[in-house]
Amino acid sequence: MITLEDLRFVEALSRTGSLSAAARSLNVTPPALSMRLKRLEQALGVGLVVRSSRSMRFTSEGEHLVAEAQAVLGRIEALPEELVAAGRRLSGRLRVVAPFGFGRIHVAPLIARFAAQHPAVRVTLDLSERPWRETEDADVVIHIGEVKDSSWIAHLLARNSRWVCASPEHVRRHGAPAQPRDLLHHACLCVRENDEDVTLWRFRKAGRSGEGRAAEDRAAAPSRQDAIRVSPVLTSNDGEVVRNWALAGLGYVLRSQWDVAPLVRRGALQRVLTAWEFGAADVLALVPARRGISARVTQFVAFLEAGFRPRPPWR
Incomplete structure (x- = not known):
């Protein structure tokens, strides 16, 4: 069996032209190299070098081994650079x-833009109303709300609040709640998602203007949190369905800011209870x-x- 050290020895012998010079190159003694050459020829069953008192030349088998040694050692030398390049070229x-x-x-x-920049990456996007149910083979899970599983590392993408909204027509017809507990006397709409207790709406009095406050600020100045248990008139596991019910004037909905903020800006939905926070999502x-x-x-x-x-x- 030819070892990597054998290949380095043959390459050094070809490069230097003598056993003594090769020994100096490899920092070993000439007798040690002479013994290595003899063992290598015996293992291969062929002569690799023809020596005389004045010169040394490789046999045809030896020349073939030299060429292969140079090729293998060259590939090994280039491997770190290739790996670095491969790391930059995602696949x-x-x-x-x-x-x-x-x-x-x-x-x-965003996936479309990422794929355009890294065409060797094969991306699969699986959409689900309950992403946690689909995580077995996932590389990245986009999650909205609290994380209860410590086996995942969370990277914050964006701050997102929950807003209570209804259509302006519904607010005019039924009145706006003055405080969260008034919702117990209003029609409410709920979305089942992420195995959350969707009828328990938690709230607390907002601090400052509240909208863009960082998590550190919330932790530094906590306020007492209360909750109400609503009895929804309509419930669905599809957020778009529930949002459309709200747009149709069927009741108040507690939805993520990312979902309803554009509709509030256009006047299609009206946000109420702005003096309270209904939990970060x-x-x-x-x-x-x-x-x-x-x-x-x-990346x-x-x-x-x-x-x-x-x-x-949505901001």
């Missing part, structure tokens, strides 16, 4: 799981908390983070 499979509505509107366009990119996260996953998450900064599209 491979990337599976992303995201909620239906948010995935369609905000994640899919930050947008997160989750990756498995395991070693060996690939470069494509790391994709960084790409998502950049895509939602400095302000997410």
Whole structure:
């Protein structure tokens, strides 16, 4: 069997032209190299070198071995540079799981841009109303709201609040609640998602203007949190359906800011109870908390983070 050291020896012997010079190059003694040559020829069953008192030349078999040694050693020498280049040139499979509505509107366009920049990456986007159910083989999960599974590392993509909204017509017809507990006497609409207790609406009095406050500010100045248990007149596992019910004037809905803020700006929905916060529902990119996260996953998450900064599209 030819070893890597044998190949280095043959290459040095060809490059230097003598056993003594090759020995100096490899920092060993000439007798040691002479013994290595003898053992190598015996192992291969062929002569590699013809020596005389004044010269040394390779046999045809020896020349063939020299050529192969140079090729193999050249490939080994170039390998680190090739690996670095391959790391910059992303490739491979990337599976992303995201909620239906948010995935369609905000994640899919970013994936299209990422794929255009990295054509060797094969991206699969799976949309689900309950992304947690689809995480078994996922590289990145887009999640909105609280994370209860510590086996995932969370990367904040964007701040996102929950707003209570209804159509302006519904507010005119039934009146606007003055405080959260008034919702117990109004028609409410609920979305089942992420296995949350969707009829329990948590709230607290907002501080400052509240809208863009950082998590650190919330932690530094916590306020007492209360909750009400609404009895919804309509419930669905599809957020778009529930939003359309609200647009149709069927009741009040508690929805993520990313979903309803554009409709509030256009006047299609009216936000109420602005003096209260109904819990953060930050947008997160989750990756498995395991070693060996690939470069494509790391760069994709960084790409998502950049895509939602400095302000997410719904702000």
